[in-house]
Amino acid sequence: MSDDSFVMEMCGNKSAWQIEVDGIEKIDLESVGAKIEAAGYTVGIRTRLAWTFTGPADLTLYPSGKLLVKTEDKDLAAKIAQDHVQNWVRA
DSSP: OOTTOEEEEEOTTSSOEEEEETTOOOOOHHHHHHHHHHTTOEEEEEOSSOEEEESSSEEEEOTTSOEEEEOSOHHHHHHHHHHIIIIIIOO
């Protein structure tokens, strides 16, 4: 398993993707949230259960490290998934 492996699954309504990073079960929401914000996203809700962001796509970040990407554009979701794995969670 490489450090940048992840699973990207389409959610039932076909307008969102769930990104799950291999080997990550828990993250520091403050730390990862700050990196997403620094990448140009605007923070919406901040709770201990989830943070939301708006930007090229709407995002929901969970303490487990899962990221919900709300877009029908698979290429955009894949780019965000790469950022999530390489620059936000593992950086």
